[in-house]
Amino acid sequence: MEAEVIEAELVLPTYMSFKKIQMYEKYPKGQSRGRHWKHLKQILQAENYQNYPPDEPNYVNIESPPSMHPCKRICDITGFEAPYYDPRTNLRYANAEVFKLVRSLPNEYVQRYLALRNAAVVLK
Amino acid sequence: MPFISQIKRQTDYNLFPSSTPIVIDNGASYFRIGWAGETGTLVSFSATLFRDLATKPLFEIMEYILDFGFDRIGANGTEIDHPVLITECVCNPVHSRSKMAELLFETYGVPSVAFGVDAAFSYKYNQQYGICNKDGLAICPGFSTTHVIPFVEGEPVYRGSCRTNIGGYHITDYLKQLLSLKHPQHMARLTWEKVEDLKMEHCYIATDYFLEAQLFQKGTKEAEDKTRCWQLPWVPPPTEEPPSEEEIARKAAIKERQGQRLREMAEAKRSSRINELENELHGLEFLLQQLAQVEENDIPAFLSDTGYVSRQEIEASLAKVTQSLRKAKGEPKVEQAEIEKTDVSTNEKYPLINIPDNMLSPEQLKEKRRQVFLKTTTEGRQRAKQKRVEEGLEQERKNQQDEERRLENPELYLEQMRAKYKELSEKIDQRKRLKTNGSQTNGNNASGGVGRGERLNAAQRERMRLLTTAAFDRGKGEDTFGARDEDWQLYKLMSKDNDDDDDGADADETELARISARLQDIDPTFVPKHESAPSQSAAEIPRARPLTKEDFQIVLGVERFRCPEILFRPNWIGIDQVGLDEMAGVSIRRLPSNDEDLEQRLTSSILMTGGCCLFPGMSERLEAGIRMIRPCGAPIKVVRALDPVLDAWRGASLYCC
Numbered sequence: 001m002e003a004e005v006i007e008a009e010l011v012l013p014t015y016m017s018f019k020k021i022q023m024y025e026k027y028p029k030g031q032s033r034g035r036h037w038k039h040l041k042q043i044l045q046a047e048n049y050q051n052y053p054p055d056e057p058n059y060v061n062i063e064s065p066p067s068m069h070p071c072k073r074i075c076d077i078t079g080f081e082a083p084y085y086d087p088r089t090n091l092r093y094a095n096a097e098v099f100k101l102v103r104s105l106p107n108e109y110v111q112r113y114l115a116l117r118n119a120a121v122v123l124k
Numbered sequence: 125m126p127f128i129s130q131i132k133r134q135t136d137y138n139l140f141p142s143s144t145p146i147v148i149d150n151g152a153s154y155f156r157i158g159w160a161g162e163t164g165t166l167v168s169f170s171a172t173l174f175r176d177l178a179t180k181p182l183f184e185i186m187e188y189i190l191d192f193g194f195d196r197i198g199a200n201g202t203e204i205d206h207p208v209l210i211t212e213c214v215c216n217p218v219h220s221r222s223k224m225a226e227l228l229f230e231t232y233g234v235p236s237v238a239f240g241v242d243a244a245f246s247y248k249y250n251q252q253y254g255i256c257n258k259d260g261l262a263i264c265p266g267f268s269t270t271h272v273i274p275f276v277e278g279e280p281v282y283r284g285s286c287r288t289n290i291g292g293y294h295i296t297d298y299l300k301q302l303l304s305l306k307h308p309q310h311m312a313r314l315t316w317e318k319v320e321d322l323k324m325e326h327c328y329i330a331t332d333y334f335l336e337a338q339l340f341q342k343g344t345k346e347a348e349d350k351t352r353c354w355q356l357p358w359v360p361p362p363t364e365e366p367p368s369e370e371e372i373a374r375k376a377a378i379k380e381r382q383g384q385r386l387r388e389m390a391e392a393k394r395s396s397r398i399n400e401l402e403n404e405l406h407g408l409e410f411l412l413q414q415l416a417q418v419e420e421n422d423i424p425a426f427l428s429d430t431g432y433v434s435r436q437e438i439e440a441s442l443a444k445v446t447q448s449l450r451k452a453k454g455e456p457k458v459e460q461a462e463i464e465k466t467d468v469s470t471n472e473k474y475p476l477i478n479i480p481d482n483m484l485s486p487e488q489l490k491e492k493r494r495q496v497f498l499k500t501t502t503e504g505r506q507r508a509k510q511k512r513v514e515e516g517l518e519q520e521r522k523n524q525q526d527e528e529r530r531l532e533n534p535e536l537y538l539e540q541m542r543a544k545y546k547e548l549s550e551k552i553d554q555r556k557r558l559k560t561n562g563s564q565t566n567g568n569n570a571s572g573g574v575g576r577g578e579r580l581n582a583a584q585r586e587r588m589r590l591l592t593t594a595a596f597d598r599g600k601g602e603d604t605f606g607a608r609d610e611d612w613q614l615y616k617l618m619s620k621d622n623d624d625d626d627d628g629a630d631a632d633e634t635e636l637a638r639i640s641a642r643l644q645d646i647d648p649t650f651v652p653k654h655e656s657a658p659s660q661s662a663a664e665i666p667r668a669r670p671l672t673k674e675d676f677q678i679v680l681g682v683e684r685f686r687c688p689e690i691l692f693r694p695n696w697i698g699i700d701q702v703g704l705d706e707m708a709g710v711s712i713r714r715l716p717s718n719d720e721d722l723e724q725r726l727t728s729s730i731l732m733t734g735g736c737c738l739f740p741g742m743s744e745r746l747e748a749g750i751r752m753i754r755p756c757g758a759p760i761k762v763v764r765a766l767d768p769v770l771d772a773w774r775g776a777s778l779y780c781c
Contacts, residue, residue: 016191018199020233023191027184043219055716058281059215064288064701066708071695072334079682080341081334094341107307116301118698 076113077101090114129169137198142235145207148193148255149242149773152267153292153735156773157193158211160780166773167196183223187231195231203233209776211242214271214285242266243273244280245775246733250765251278252778259722260729261708264747265736266291267692272707274715274726284715288701290694292736295327296320297439299687299699307678314678323687324682326352329741330685331748333692340682351681358676394452401449408442474499530646541643548636590618689741692749705749724759733765733772 011116014024024050049058073084075094086102089110093099105113114120140159149156158166169192194204203746208228221239230235243264250256258278264271267289274284300319304311314455330336340347367375413433418426432438476492477499478485484492530537594614605611690696692703702710708730712723727750732743743762750760765771 012188012191012195016195018194018201018204018233019191019231020203021231023187026187026231037134038219043217046219047217055283057215057285059217061286062215062282062285064286064707066700067693067695067702067706071693074337074686074696078341079686080244080337109308112301112305115695116698 076116090119131169132167133196133197134198137200137429140206142205143207145209145238146197146204147773147777147780148190148208148210149245150211150300150778151242151772152269154769155189155193158190158773158777159197160777167193168770168773169193170195182436183227187227190227190232199300204228205233205235206232206343207236207238209238209240210781211245211772211776212239213269213271214241214243214282214287226659229336231703240776241273241280242772242776243271243733244275245773245779246765246768246771247273247275247280247731247775248278248453249509249771249775250292250731250733250763251275253766255763255766256731257725259725259730260731261711261726262731262733263704263708263737264732264734265704266734268293268381269708270691270704270736271491272704272711276715276722276726281715284709284711286702286707287713288699288703288707290699290701290703292323292689294690294697294699295687295736296323298690299323299327299683302683302687303678303680306683310356310676310678324355325739326680326684327688327739328685329688329691329739329745331741331744333685333689336685337682347681350684351679354678354680355673356676356678358671358673398449398452401445401452405442405449408438408445411438411441489709526642538647541639542647545636545639545643548639552632552636560649586619590614594618685741688736688742691736692745703749705746706753708746708750709753727754728759728761730760730762731765732762733768735769737764738766 015022044060044088047058049060052056054061073085073092074080074081075098076091077098078094080094080098082094084094084099088100089102089104089105091105091110091113093102102110111120145160147158149158152617154168154170156166156168200371210224210228216239224239230236243262246264247260247262248255251258251260258275260275262271262273262275262280264273268289272286274281294315296319299322300314303319303322304314307314339350349604411432412435415423415426424433427433474495476488476495476504479492481489481492506555517552526537554694593611692705694701694703708727712726715722730746730750732746736742743764747760747762750762751758754760767774
């Protein structure tokens with residue numbers, strides 16, 4: 001790996017002739033720069049989209065709406081069609097065999113399966 | 125299929141006049157930089173190479189990426205004195221665009237910058253090559269987002285575009301999570317890069333997800349063929365070689381020698397003991413001979429030196445020594461004879477038993493008590509022996525009867541035995557189940573099975589009832605508990621030991637063992653059921669089992685099409701937005717005119733571009749999905765871009781000329 005990296009010249013020199021401001025000038029070492037970047041939410045708020053006409057496309061209003069199709073559920077573990085739902089773990093499952101597995105899963109795994117579809121219990 | 129990085133430093137930088145623009149396709153996963161109009165060499169590399177910097181602000185990372193890009197096309201002047209065309213996403217917020225412009229102008233000294241949408245460039249490029257028409261839809265599933273842009277008269281109509289926040293990143297992440305949940309022991313092997321490779325190599329899009337899943341659920345041959353398996357490096361554990369002849373012989377010799385030594389030791393011990401006992405015997409005999417010559421009255425005085433009290437005692441110890449000697453010499457015991465002898469000599473042996481107490485001195489009383497005790501124990505022993513003999517005879521008789529019955533009608537007999545065996549084993553099983561039920565319903569419930577709706581057996585239920593009534597009885601009227609003696613029985617009922625009533629069980633089990641032994645004798649097809657419950661043994665086995673090749677395989681079955689499926693069903697990973705197929709419908713609806721003709725023209729030229737289009741089965745699936753949301757008979761044509769990965773850059777490059 002190391003040899004490949006050197007051969008590919010992946011490591012850049014700190015000084016680049018074609019730059020007007022070098023990296024080390026812009027971000028001096030050992031100086032805490034604080035958090036001076038913005039989150040997407042802040043950026044979008046600063047854009048003041050509400051002041052624009054509604055039929056003008058912008059980052060927010062081109063977002064897709066929720067689906068109109070009936071949502072078919074799949075088994076969280078196997079991916080098969082899931083007619084059943086386990087009220088204890090909240091996992092969906094396909095058949096009795098999977099159910100056995102569901103019930104034997106430790107809670108950590110249950111939560112990880114739920115997190116896959118953004119349904120895990122989040123402690124704040 | 126994997127994207128190829130091309131990062132060799134170019135040497136022809138100075139050959140280009142400063143009017144030649146540099147074209148940058150700034151994709152979320154791949155970054156491409158090259159000269160306008162030149163479709164040959166260009167530098168492209170994965171932007172995820174810089175992921176290590178992810179803790180830094182986005183535009184600092186961007187700067188590193190641009191540094192690398194400009195360095196690779198061979199920039200060596202004091203600034204980048206070429207116009208730059210750079211791609212961005214649809215409706216990029218002004219803030220991001222201005223940051224990018226700021227970076228390019230101020231840090232690199234770029235004379236001018238132009239921005240454009242990657243999907244639009246790709247569509248225009250393919251339109252030039254006649255892949256798609258001037259009216260149509262560009263569907264571009266990217267790394268973190270997917271866009272659909274309608275084109276009317278060759279111009280993108282951004283008010284009709286839509287974006288779903290799903291892309292290749294989500295697919296890889298989903299696959300990574302699923303595989304590491306499926307193979308928790310190999311989590312370390314499932315790095316992002318590896319899973320990305322697996323995705324590109326093996327994932328495909330099913331035309332009908334649920335039909336495809338059913339194949340796998342039923343375990344058909346077809347599904348088996350579609351299952352991919354990644355064998356991790358695995359070294360089989362060294363197999364135990366059977367020891368050679370020589371080794372066996374050597375071991376046997378050692379064993380033999382050791383056995384010999386032990387035998388010799390035992391022999392020596394035995395002979396020394398025999399010797400000892402013989403000496404003692406001679407001494408005692410000699411003593412008796414001497415005693416015979418001594419006067420009756422002088423006996424106590426004579427014996428005071430020897431430690432014996434009376435002649436009888438000497439005789440008793442003589443008998444004892446004789447018996448020990450006989451045992452040591454390995455002669456058979458003469459018990460039977462002894463018994464008869466004792467029968468005869470009961471009165472001689474226990475002379476004091478039949479004499480009333482009041483006629484005896486205190487010492488004699490003690491002696492009498494001893495004799496009584498001896499007599500009763502001897503008799504008890506004899507009775508037990510007798511009983512054993514009788515039982516043996518009884519068993520023999522029963523067996524004989526059995527045998528006779530069998531000889532009379534072998535088939536019927538066998539049938540009966542089998543029925544009996546079945547009945548008994550079921551009975552015992554039932555009892556076991558009742559006993560263990562509730563305490564081992566599943567692994568989740570380690571607390572012992574009480575609560576959370578677990579089933580209890582009858583005895584446990586009764587105990588719970590008693591406990592609850594006792595607990596809630598308080599304060600209801602006068603407390604009279606303990607007034608009657610029966611009240612205290614309650615505690616006995618409540619106690620935990622109450623529910624193991626094994627009385628009938630033992631008899632049944634011995635009978636079952638007898639029958640199964642008998643069946644094994646007479647029925648060659650008979651296989652006795654194993655005692656341990658299968659669920660228990662199944663839980664035990666995997667721990668003890670040595671690891672095999674199969675334990676080091678990562679199996680891709682349903683995952684192969686389950687992961688890309690989220691492009692069409694984002695809500696499977698909790699993103700509540702329309703999938704690719706419906707996005708087309710949304711885009712068409714968002715166009716201002718309600719023109720049937722235009723809609724038909726749009727759907728007859730649907731271009732897929734972007735890295736995620738490379739999944740096999742994508743266009744078929746997209747066509748089927750869009751057909752479902754369009755009126756019956758509407759023309760639908762889905763085409764894939766010439767090169768879904770590079771077309772955006774090529775389009776942008778051509779745009780400059």
